[in-house]
Amino acid sequence: MSAHRFTVTVWLLLLLHVSGSAMKINLFSRHRNRGPQDGDARLFGGGAADGRVEIYHDGAWGTVCDDGWDLAEAHVVCRQLGFTRAESVVIGKNYGKASGPIWLDDLKCEGTEIYLSTCAFTNWGATDCSHKEDVGVICENGRANLTNDNAVYSLDHSISLSDERGQIFDSASGADFFISVRSVTGNTQEDGAPEVVGVTIWAHKLILSQFPLFNASEGSNITVDIRLSCQPHFSSFIRYIYTRKVDVNLSSVQCLHWMASTFGVKQLMEDTGRLFSKILPEDASFLTQVSLYEYAAETQDWVLQENCLQYMAWNYPNLTSSPAWTRLSVELLRSLLLRSDLVVPDEYFVLQTVESWITGKGNSTSLETQVGLLSLIRFPMIPAEALYELEYNSSLYSTHMSMYREKLLKAFQFNVLVFSNLMSNPKFNREDEDYRPRIYTAELWSAILPRQQPLYSHRTHQYDTMATVFNTPVHNSLIFKSNKISWDANVFKSQQECANRGLRCESFPTARLVPQNSLSQWSNVHFRNRLLLVCQGKYVFQVQDFKNNMAVNGTQVLAYPCPDDQYTFRFVVRPKYV
Numbered sequence: 001m002s003a004h005r006f007t008v009t010v011w012l013l014l015l016l017h018v019s020g021s022a023m024k025i026n027l028f029s030r031h032r033n034r035g036p037q038d039g040d041a042r043l044f045g046g047g048a049a050d051g052r053v054e055i056y057h058d059g060a061w062g063t064v065c066d067d068g069w070d071l072a073e074a075h076v077v078c079r080q081l082g083f084t085r086a087e088s089v090v091i092g093k094n095y096g097k098a099s100g101p102i103w104l105d106d107l108k109c110e111g112t113e114i115y116l117s118t119c120a121f122t123n124w125g126a127t128d129c130s131h132k133e134d135v136g137v138i139c140e141n142g143r144a145n146l147t148n149d150n151a152v153y154s155l156d157h158s159i160s161l162s163d164e165r166g167q168i169f170d171s172a173s174g175a176d177f178f179i180s181v182r183s184v185t186g187n188t189q190e191d192g193a194p195e196v197v198g199v200t201i202w203a204h205k206l207i208l209s210q211f212p213l214f215n216a217s218e219g220s221n222i223t224v225d226i227r228l229s230c231q232p233h234f235s236s237f238i239r240y241i242y243t244r245k246v247d248v249n250l251s252s253v254q255c256l257h258w259m260a261s262t263f264g265v266k267q268l269m270e271d272t273g274r275l276f277s278k279i280l281p282e283d284a285s286f287l288t289q290v291s292l293y294e295y296a297a298e299t300q301d302w303v304l305q306e307n308c309l310q311y312m313a314w315n316y317p318n319l320t321s322s323p324a325w326t327r328l329s330v331e332l333l334r335s336l337l338l339r340s341d342l343v344v345p346d347e348y349f350v351l352q353t354v355e356s357w358i359t360g361k362g363n364s365t366s367l368e369t370q371v372g373l374l375s376l377i378r379f380p381m382i383p384a385e386a387l388y389e390l391e392y393n394s395s396l397y398s399t400h401m402s403m404y405r406e407k408l409l410k411a412f413q414f415n416v417l418v419f420s421n422l423m424s425n426p427k428f429n430r431e432d433e434d435y436r437p438r439i440y441t442a443e444l445w446s447a448i449l450p451r452q453q454p455l456y457s458h459r460t461h462q463y464d465t466m467a468t469v470f471n472t473p474v475h476n477s478l479i480f481k482s483n484k485i486s487w488d489a490n491v492f493k494s495q496q497e498c499a500n501r502g503l504r505c506e507s508f509p510t511a512r513l514v515p516q517n518s519l520s521q522w523s524n525v526h527f528r529n530r531l532l533l534v535c536q537g538k539y540v541f542q543v544q545d546f547k548n549n550m551a552v553n554g555t556q557v558l559a560y561p562c563p564d565d566q567y568t569f570r571f572v573v574r575p576k577y578v
């Protein structure tokens with residue numbers, strides 16, 4: 001094919017492409033990067049889990065000298081970065097030239113610190129080392145132990161000629177428009193200017209002009225500022241505009257969503273948006289969930305924000321033992337503590353986790369913030385045995401004594417007074433969240449079906465016995481200590497099984513939870529029970545209400561997936577005064 005004919009072919013292909021449907025513009029507010037903050041760490045110049053250790057202080061990234069650098073110190077920095085631990089320390093390896101300050105020298109960590117900068121060291125920048133002594137680390141790459149290893153989702157809206165158009169993009173033949181993609185690295189250059197790295201991507205005006213936000217009809221080039229971690233994905237994004245095909249994974253989904261919303265590529269934005277809830281359960285480190293939550297807040301995407309928050313609320317115990325826990329913002333932790341759908345063993349667990357979050361932050365949260373968070377604990381819901389020992393077992397009791405005393409008094413009153421007496425005091429408010437249970441999964445309040453392996457499976461239709469009887473107190477107030485209710489819990493897998501009980505069921509499997517005693521004598525207690533669907537014994541992916549004792553798959557728009565539909569049912573009893 002002659003050069004001329006080739007060019008003609010290219011233009012024909014491009015023209016065919018443009019005759020496709022025009023896209024509507026839907027623009028989110030622009031994305032802002034969270035800049036590095038004092039004490040942040042990163043690995044530079046290596047792979048995903050190794051590199052030179054750099055730490056941010058006073059507006060610049062600097063290095064760490066090898067005096068005192070050992071496995072204890074390496075564990076701290078790996079954990080700070082979301083890895084489980086360090087594999088080995090690296091000394092004397094050149095991960096590219098370092099030019100910034102040497103921030104840390106004579107470092108001594110216990111190994112339990114959360115941030116490298118909370119270990120003992122001489123002083124910021126006080127050192128007699130040179131960059132030859134910069135340390136590196138290899139972290140154990142146990143980050144994001146995916147339930148679905150390295151899942152890749154293929155988005156494909158391609159029409160004919162997709163592959164040819166992909167080749168046109170790849171060859172850049174006839175390209176008449178270029179995009180300079182720039183990112184600041186967070187480093188400062190010798191002249192004091194911020195270091196910027198970039199790539200240039202060649203494209204065709206005709207293609208890009210479908211999306212006016214590229215300004216392709218106005219000039220010959222644009223410059224796009226993008227966060228460093230998104231830079232490698234920009235080319236896939238532009239290629240998508242040619243081919244309508246792209247592979248998406250955990251590390252690229254957020255970038256692609258941002259680019260699609262920035263340039264008004266609506267279909268891609270919707271597709272990646274839908275992928276978010278699929279991807280949420282994949283990251284056991286919770287770094288993705290937290291990062292997506294922050295992204296949603298920045299872009300004012302309330303649906304995505306609720307989607308992330310709900311997942312974290314339903315899987316709160318795992319969140320609290322994940323690397324993301326101590327990095328949670330005050331605002332995010334507050335939003336979680338306000339929720340009644342927090343799934344936790346009991347309220348004492350919530351108190352302990354908030355105390356651990358506060359102590360983990362060292363002195364970086366103000367006393368007001370601490371009190372603000374602690375006051376969201378529903379003290380009356382704390383089991384009485386834990387209340388009695390709180391004074392001795394709580395790590396913050398002595399720092400916030402008056403607040404704890406006031407809350408304990410309220411809790412004790414709740415446990416010894418009949419609710420109507422409590423409420424006759426104008427100090428108490430019926431609507432007070434403190435008297436509302438969350439979803440408490442402690443044995444006292446819940447039961448699991450099936451009780452043994454194998455789990456229920458849609459594919460094999462295998463079951464363990466799908467019925468159980470369990471007892472709970474009538475209410476968690478001590479007044480009801482000796483009053484029990486017996487509950488009959490069932491999961492039905494066919495219309496036949498429902499019919500055997502004289503029931504009509506709408507979908508399968510379906511769950512039923514029935515009190516075996518008459519509840520009429522407890523007229524001031526109502527039950528707002530819940531059914532948790534727990535995927536592969538690992539994460540809660542759905543929470544259902546009960547209506548007329550039958551579980552209802554509510555009007556829930558936000559659903560997380562459960563591969564193979566391998567799940568267990570956890571029935572949770574939740575009494576509440578009315």
Ligand SMILES: *[C@@H]1O[C@H](CO)[C@@H](O)[C@H](O)[C@H]1NC(C)=O
Nearest residue numbers: 084141142143144145146284
């Ligand atoms: C991740 O998975 C591997 C193998 O499946 C396991 O050995 C390792 O302990 C897991 N890491 C975490 C943090 O769960």
Ligand SMILES: *[C@@H]1O[C@H](CO)[C@@H](O)[C@H](O)[C@H]1NC(C)=O
Nearest residue numbers: 150151247248249250251252
């Ligand atoms: C996602 O895909 C890119 C290549 O497209 C790859 O470099 C990266 O490691 C993948 N990330 C994950 C978490 O699988």
Ligand SMILES: *[C@@H]1O[C@H](CO)[C@@H](O)[C@H](O)[C@H]1NC(C)=O
Nearest residue numbers: 178215218219220221222223
């Ligand atoms: C980029 O575009 C601007 C105006 O849109 C123009 O002034 C400038 O010369 C272009 N740069 C290059 C290298 O073509």
Ligand SMILES: *[C@@H]1O[C@H](CO)[C@@H](O)[C@H](O)[C@H]1NC(C)=O
Nearest residue numbers: 213214215218221222223224
């Ligand atoms: C397109 O042009 C508008 C108006 O000149 C400008 O505000 C916008 O930043 C441009 N977009 C890009 C991607 O350069």
Ligand SMILES: *[C@@H]1O[C@H](CO)[C@@H](O)[C@H](O)[C@H]1NC(C)=O
Nearest residue numbers: 118358359360361362363364
């Ligand atoms: C927090 O501050 C108190 C005094 O205000 C001090 O005694 C304590 O050591 C500090 N804790 C940490 C972890 O810095």
Ligand SMILES: *[C@@H]1O[C@H](CO)[C@@H](O)[C@H](O)[C@H]1NC(C)=O
Nearest residue numbers: 348385386387389390392393
């Ligand atoms: C309080 O601490 C004591 C001693 O460490 C322990 O035995 C007890 O179980 C703790 N109480 C609760 C409710 O955790």
Ligand SMILES: *[C@@H]1O[C@H](CO)[C@@H](O)[C@H](O)[C@H]1NC(C)=O
Nearest residue numbers: 147281284317318537538539
């Ligand atoms: C959550 O924690 C439980 C108990 O520690 C564990 O069995 C489960 O695998 C965890 N789930 C995930 C998604 O890591």
Ligand SMILES: *[C@@H]1O[C@H](CO)[C@@H](O)[C@H](O)[C@H]1NC(C)=O
Nearest residue numbers: 507508509533542553554559
């Ligand atoms: C609940 O309803 C949604 C939407 O109708 C459906 O996709 C999902 O499979 C249902 N879940 C269960 C457990 O039946």
